[in-house]
Amino acid sequence: MTTAVAEPGTGGGGGTAVAARAERVTKAYGEGDTRVLALDEVSVEIARGAFTAIMGPSGSGKSTLMHCLAGLDSVTAGRVWIGETELTGLREKQLTQLRRDNVGFIFQAFNLLPTLNAIENITLPMDIAGRKPDQKWLDHVISTVGLADRLSHRPSELSGGQQQRVAVARALASKPQIMFGDEPTGNLDSRAGAEILGFLRRSVDELGQTVVMVTHDPVAAAYADRVVFLADGRIVDEMADPTADKVLDRMRGFDSQGRTS
Numbered sequence: 001m002t003t004a005v006a007e008p009g010t011g012g013g014g015g016t017a018v019a020a021r022a023e024r025v026t027k028a029y030g031e032g033d034t035r036v037l038a039l040d041e042v043s044v045e046i047a048r049g050a051f052t053a054i055m056g057p058s059g060s061g062k063s064t065l066m067h068c069l070a071g072l073d074s075v076t077a078g079r080v081w082i083g084e085t086e087l088t089g090l091r092e093k094q095l096t097q098l099r100r101d102n103v104g105f106i107f108q109a110f111n112l113l114p115t116l117n118a119i120e121n122i123t124l125p126m127d128i129a130g131r132k133p134d135q136k137w138l139d140h141v142i143s144t145v146g147l148a149d150r151l152s153h154r155p156s157e158l159s160g161g162q163q164q165r166v167a168v169a170r171a172l173a174s175k176p177q178i179m180f181g182d183e184p185t186g187n188l189d190s191r192a193g194a195e196i197l198g199f200l201r202r203s204v205d206e207l208g209q210t211v212v213m214v215t216h217d218p219v220a221a222a223y224a225d226r227v228v229f230l231a232d233g234r235i236v237d238e239m240a241d242p243t244a245d246k247v248l249d250r251m252r253g254f255d256s257q258g259r260t261s
């Protein structure tokens with residue numbers, strides 16, 4: 001017998017904890033001669049409570065896959081779920097609400113508001129949504145990312161690494177079901193980048209979060225539990241427990257084979 005009550009978002013059937021899922025997702029941009037197939041029937045499951053990296057050559061569809069999984073972009077064909085909610089078919093208003101309540105985002109550009117201090121930036125999405133942050137969780141997040149003594153600083157008074165820590169805390173503040181990062185360390189030097197990756201790792205290990213990160217960097221991918229490799233809009237490989245060397249080897253393999261299908 002299966003239990004009648006499922007945890008929110010633990011995925012249907014089979015009992016595996018799936019935080020997000022794409023089923024035969026195709027995404028095409030443009031029409032006719034200028035049509036580009038950015039994703040070609042991609043199916044993938046993102047495990048809950050794990051750190052997944054998406055890698056692949058430039059133009060292979062990494063950002064498009066992330067945007068489709070996160071409900072930031074519509075699909076041409078196929079279906080997408082976050083937890084048990086199917087995104088494909090939702091109206092824009094429902095999608096906005098689902099993203100706001102269940103998804104955290106970290107981008108390459110920190111996207112902080114310059115007139116607000118760190119804590120105001122962190123709680124802004126919840127303030128806009130009219131939700132009260134869970135203070136205990138918020139304190140835990142702030143101490144995890146090491147911002148406790150910087151909360152009254154404005155972005156201009158913070159280093160790039162500290163600004164991205166604010167962005168990480170903002171993404172975590174609402175206890176999202178899933179966090180997406182698109183090259184979150186792309187604007188940081190390697191030390192600040194390593195710090196942010198360490199915080200993402202800790203948010204998985206210590207806070208039970210689910211993280212999906214697009215990256216070009218094998219060193220960044222090595223922080224993940226699993227790497228999914230894309231080429232020409234298709235998933236061509238994946239790797240559990242990656243190391244930077246293993247990832248680099250695999251990437252070289254793709255390069256020497258040229259187009260992989």
Ligand SMILES: Nc1ncnc2c1ncn2[C@@H]1O[C@H](COP(=O)(O)OP(=O)(O)OP(=O)(O)O)[C@@H](O)[C@H]1O
Nearest residue numbers: 029030036038056057058059060061062063064065
């Ligand atoms: N809005 C758009 N309009 C038209 N084509 C697009 C659009 N967005 C992406 N593409 C095309 O879709 C393909 C996949 O793009 P995507 O940005 O997902 O790749 P990527 O792997 O993230 O690349 P990079 O590593 O260079 O950021 C590319 O050929 C790109 O030119």
